[in-house]
Amino acid sequence: MKYALEIAVLAIVLVFAASILVVLSTGEHEWAGADDQAEDVIKEMTGSEYEPWTTPVYEPPSGEIESLFFSLQAAIGALVIGFFFGYYYRGRQITT
Amino acid sequence: MHIMEGFLPPAWCLFWFLVSAPFIIYGMYQLRILMREKRETLPLLAVAGAFVFVLSSLKLPSVSGSCSHPTGTGLGAILFGPCITSILGLIVLLYQAIFLAHGGLSTLGANVFSMGIAGPILAWAIYKGGQKTGLNTYLTVFLAAALADLFTYVVTSVQLALAFPAEVGGFATSFAAFATVFAVTQVPLSIIEGAVIALTFKYIIDVRSEILVKLGVLTDAAAGRLRGVGA
Numbered sequence: 001m002k003y004a005l006e007i008a009v010l011a012i013v014l015v016f017a018a019s020i021l022v023v024l025s026t027g028e029h030e031w032a033g034a035d036d037q038a039e040d041v042i043k044e045m046t047g048s049e050y051e052p053w054t055t056p057v058y059e060p061p062s063g064e065i066e067s068l069f070f071s072l073q074a075a076i077g078a079l080v081i082g083f084f085f086g087y088y089y090r091g092r093q094i095t096t
Numbered sequence: 097m098h099i100m101e102g103f104l105p106p107a108w109c110l111f112w113f114l115v116s117a118p119f120i121i122y123g124m125y126q127l128r129i130l131m132r133e134k135r136e137t138l139p140l141l142a143v144a145g146a147f148v149f150v151l152s153s154l155k156l157p158s159v160s161g162s163c164s165h166p167t168g169t170g171l172g173a174i175l176f177g178p179c180i181t182s183i184l185g186l187i188v189l190l191y192q193a194i195f196l197a198h199g200g201l202s203t204l205g206a207n208v209f210s211m212g213i214a215g216p217i218l219a220w221a222i223y224k225g226g227q228k229t230g231l232n233t234y235l236t237v238f239l240a241a242a243l244a245d246l247f248t249y250v251v252t253s254v255q256l257a258l259a260f261p262a263e264v265g266g267f268a269t270s271f272a273a274f275a276t277v278f279a280v281t282q283v284p285l286s287i288i289e290g291a292v293i294a295l296t297f298k299y300i301i302d303v304r305s306e307i308l309v310k311l312g313v314l315t316d317a318a319a320g321r322l323r324g325v326g327a
Binding site: 005006013042046054076088091 | 098099100101102103105106139140142143145146147148149150151152153154155157158159160161162163164188191192193194195196197200201202234256260261262263269270273274277278281282284287288291292294295298299303304
């Protein structure tokens with residue numbers, strides 16, 4: 001089948017999305033980053049609060065600005081992927 | 097997720113920098129050869145790098161009720177090998193450390209090792225192994241990318257457990273605790289990542305299978321077969 005792989009990937013994504021919906025409806029979750037949780041584990045394991053010995057050179061002043069940089073990162077990546085796939089598809093049309 | 101700035105004692109930071117450095121240096125050497133001898137593969141390198149950019153910026157929710165992001169390093173590892181991929185990882189980690197306070201400059205060595213080196217080495221090994229045993233190419237790519245993602249977080253757990261062994265039980269207890277936190281979040285995400293990268297691989301075969309042959313990723317026969325079937 002020509003689109004077997006596409007269908008399989010779509011199915012995986014749908015199962016994933018459905019699982020999130022199930023979790024959403026079953027109680028309160030923080031949806032925090034896993035690295036924040038790691039901080040708690042450090043405390044739990046060593047029995048004391050760990051004091052970071054250095055701080056980031058620059059910290060986004062707010063959550064909004066942080067998402068700006070994250071979306072910028074995704075946009076740059078998506079642009080490059082789109083550009084080169086477009087370039088490749090065009091090349092194929094000309095040669096065949 | 098990466099180890100945050102300042103969250104690894106200086107001695108361990110230095111240790112992981114020293115471990116990562118040879119891979120980065122060898123990767124730069126390989127990259128120079130690639131740029132000289134196989135220039136037509138560079139767009140593909142850009143795509144592989146862009147994949148790391150996109151996937152590692154997507155913080156996805158997971159069934160555990162927490163968020164994490166995929167790594168996207170599997171594609172680069174399959175196409176160009178782990179050393180060149182370590183440079184792609186380094187670029188992304190630098191971006192995130194400088195602009196996002198995500199990861200950090202002091203922990204850069206450790207994060208490059210987990211995301212840019214350990215994961216890609218596993219992906220590359222799985223891909224090569226799968227090719228030898230004649231496993232379905234897309235299944236191999238899926239497994240390589242998904243397990244590379246997962247392995248990155250296993251290594252992160254090892255790094256954290258080495259630096260913060262539990263008072264009772266030492267390294268093993270600590271590793272189990274860190275691995276649980278990361279693994280439950282990461283398993284679904286790594287499956288998604290594997291699927292997306294397998295699909296991308298199909299499109300690369302569709303448009304430019306001859307570059308894959310040139311890179312030694314596929315044999316001529318395999319490329320022809322995959323194109324013919326269209327999967």
